[in-house]
Amino acid sequence: MRLITLTLLATWPLAALASDPSIDPETGLATWQAETRGIQVRLTQISPDQIRGFYLARGFSPEATERYARECVFMTVVRNIGDTPIRHRLADWRYLHAGQAHAIRGKTEWERLWQKQGVAEPARIAFNWAQFPATQTFAPGDWNQGMTTYSVPRGGQFDLRFVWRTLKGINAGGKTYSGTLEQVRCADETS
Numbered sequence: 001m002r003l004i005t006l007t008l009l010a011t012w013p014l015a016a017l018a019s020d021p022s023i024d025p026e027t028g029l030a031t032w033q034a035e036t037r038g039i040q041v042r043l044t045q046i047s048p049d050q051i052r053g054f055y056l057a058r059g060f061s062p063e064a065t066e067r068y069a070r071e072c073v074f075m076t077v078v079r080n081i082g083d084t085p086i087r088h089r090l091a092d093w094r095y096l097h098a099g100q101a102h103a104i105r106g107k108t109e110w111e112r113l114w115q116k117q118g119v120a121e122p123a124r125i126a127f128n129w130a131q132f133p134a135t136q137t138f139a140p141g142d143w144n145q146g147m148t149t150y151s152v153p154r155g156g157q158f159d160l161r162f163v164w165r166t167l168k169g170i171n172a173g174g175k176t177y178s179g180t181l182e183q184v185r186c187a188d189e190t191s
Contacts, residue, residue, distance in 0.1 A: 021185075029187060034162075036179045038082020041162050043074040045187040046147065048154070054130070059123035064114065071149040072156065072186035078145075078164075080138035084174075085167040087137045090148070092163040097152050101161075104148055107131050137167065155188040 021030035031044040051069040056062065080086050094101045107128055114124050132146030152158050160181040166174035 030185060032181045032184050034179050034181050035081060037177050038080060038084065038166065039086060039162075039164050039177075039179070040077075040079040040081050040143075041160075041179065041181065042077040042079075043148075043160065043181060043184055044077075045185075046073040046075055047187045048189055055123075055127070058126040059120055060127075061117075061119070064117050064119050064123075067113075067117070068149075072152040072154070072158075073147055073149050074184075075145060076132045076148040077143060078132075078136075078138065078162075079143035080140050082166075083140050085137055085139050086164045087135065087167055088162070088164045089135045090132065091134065094161045095150050095152075095158045096161070097150070097156065097158040102151065104150070106134050108134075150186070152186050154186055157183050157185050160184055 021032045023030050027047075029045040029047065031042060033040065033042040048069040051073055052065055055065040055068060060068070078088060090104055090106055093104050095104065096102075110127065110131070111124060114127065119127075130147050132148045133144060136144060138144070150158055150160075161178055162181070163176065163178045165176045168174050
């Protein structure tokens with residue numbers, strides 16, 4: 001299966017290569033953005049301390065919070081900037097790190113981990129609501145945001161290949177497209 005995935009990734013058009021990131025002058029955190037074929041995808045670094053503060057305040061134990069803070073976490077925003085409905089499935093997105101393509105860990109995988117670690121249900125619900133949706137249909141002008149995570153070391157880099165489908169009507173037809181954000185960098189511990 002991995003060979004098939006890598007072959008598919010190699011054949012995708014490299015639409016929407018990102019330019020240099022913009023840096024927030026107050027926080028020092030970076031944002032990468034791409035726009036192509038009616039979609040805008042933006043990743044903004046979230047620092048480990050921001051993660052710690054957010055999840056400790058929602059009832060996560062220090063151990064569970066630290067487990068999540070070890071991930072490379074981004075605020076992910078997707079906008080439909082075109083004139084036709086689009087749909088994304090996070091399961092179709094891949095990030096490339098150290099020459100390997102990886103699937104993004106979804107809500108279901110995190111839920112299993114949090115249950116195994118004994119995270120209370122109210123904290124798990126808060127976590128679930130903060131994550132980027134696994135799938136969503138966007139009418140023209142619609143957008144949404146949430147957290148996505150990447151198993152990349154602090155300060156490490158990866159490329160993100162995002163995939164979406166244009167729709168004819170609300171549920172059918174259309175074409176599948178992909179774009180790439182290149183050299184996205186994880187926040188380091190001091191961000």
